[in-house]
Amino acid sequence: MPWRDKQGGSSFLSYRRLTRIALWTAVGVVLAAVEHWLPSPLPWIRLGIANIAGLLALLGLGIGSAYMVSLLRVVLVGVLLGTLGTPAFLLSSGGAVGAVTVMALLSLVPSHIIGPVGLSVAGAWTHMTVQFTLVSLLVVRDPALFALAGPSLIAAVAAGTLVGWIVALLWRKLPARLVYLS
Amino acid sequence: MNLRTHFHGDSTQHMDTRRLFRPGDFIAILLFLGLSVVATAFGLRQEAGRRAEVIVHGEVVMTLSLAEEGLYRVQGLRGESLLEVKDGHVRMTQSPCPHQFCVRQGEVHLRGEIIVCVPNSVAIRIRGGANGEGVDAVAG
Numbered sequence: 111m112p113w114r115d116k117q118g119g120s121s122f123l124s125y126r127r128l129t130r131i132a133l134w135t136a137v138g139v140v141l142a143a144v145e146h147w148l149p150s151p152l153p154w155i156r157l158g159i160a161n162i163a164g165l166l167a168l169l170g171l172g173i174g175s176a177y178m179v180s181l182l183r184v185v186l187v188g189v190l191l192g193t194l195g196t197p198a199f200l201l202s203s204g205g206a207v208g209a210v211t212v213m214a215l216l217s218l219v220p221s222h223i224i225g226p227v228g229l230s231v232a233g234a235w236t237h238m239t240v241q242f243t244l245v246s247l248l249v250v251r252d253p254a255l256f257a258l259a260g261p262s263l264i265a266a267v268a269a270g271t272l273v274g275w276i277v278a279l280l281w282r283k284l285p286a287r288l289v290y291l292s
Numbered sequence: 293m294n295l296r297t298h299f300h301g302d303s304t305q306h307m308d309t310r311r312l313f314r315p316g317d318f319i320a321i322l323l324f325l326g327l328s329v330v331a332t333a334f335g336l337r338q339e340a341g342r343r344a345e346v347i348v349h350g351e352v353v354m355t356l357s358l359a360e361e362g363l364y365r366v367q368g369l370r371g372e373s374l375l376e377v378k379d380g381h382v383r384m385t386q387s388p389c390p391h392q393f394c395v396r397q398g399e400v401h402l403r404g405e406i407i408v409c410v411p412n413s414v415a416i417r418i419r420g421g422a423n424g425e426g427v428d429a430v431a432g
Binding site: 150193196197198201216219221222223224225226227228229231232235245248249250251255256258259260261263264266267270271274275278279282 | 308309310311312313314315316317319320321324325327328329330331332333334335347349350369391393404405406408410411413414415417
């Protein structure tokens with residue numbers, strides 16, 4: 111059963127999994143704070159470095175944990191920024207769900223074929239697409255907005271490549287007992 | 293599924309799981325870059341618009357003629373946004389949002405161009421090209 115820890119835990123939320131989920135959630139919140147603080151040169155362009163934590167969780171802990179890490183981060187950042195319940199919060203949570211779903215599906219492809227870079231690019235692109243869809247549904251109610259999505263999507267591919275490369279580097283350097291359950 | 297073998301790779305089978313960039317990564321980059329470039333090409337419509345629709349939470353609340361200069365106030369989700377029509381262009385001059393993306397975006401005038409302020413749920417959309425369509429009534 112994929113929801114059970116093979117390494118001694120009895121249920122999905124074993125202490126080992128819990129501590130690692132907490133670790134990556136905390137790392138994600140800090141990265142989101144750093145990104146929030148960094149000046150953004152243009153609207154509609156974001157680096158998405160918080161996804162480093164989500165990707166490490168996905169690679170090391172699996173799909174369920176990746177959802178938990180990403181969604182907990184979005185909620186915590188929403189609480190910290192006071193955006194809970196606003197359109198902005200809906201955008202970030204929608205983007206996160208979309209991105210993790212696509213990355214989770216791609217993570218089922220053997221890892222010698224597709225690595226962190228591919229997952230990250232697909233996730234960043236999906237994140238941006240979902241956000242544009244939600245904006246056009248909620249704020250503008252006009253599909254014409256998609257005509258303006260192009261440059262942001264190109265930027266998302268670039269940002270996703272950078273984030274994936276960082277994750278691939280970290281994946282080499284981080285000790286296995288930190289990223290895995292055992 | 294044993295994640296350790298899956299992601300860190302079984303060294304007897306393939307050493308290439310330690311590569312930073314793997315074949316599928318390049319395919320993903322090219323695929324999504326291609327889709328984005330196609331989207332950008334579709335978005336390039338260089339036709340000046342005639343009027344600007346002001347949208348608050350999905351509803352068109354005002355339609356402004358780009359030929360008439362003026363300053364306008366719009367009540368959004370957080371507060372009042374100020375917009376300015378000048379020289380056939382429209383821009384957001386003031387907005388009660390944290391990042392000020394909408395203000396920093398500057399002016400728009402091409403058909404289909406949009407300024408969106410998500411926090412205040414206010415959007416400005418350019419409508420009406422040079423050929424036809426611009427006959428529509430301009431309401432205050």
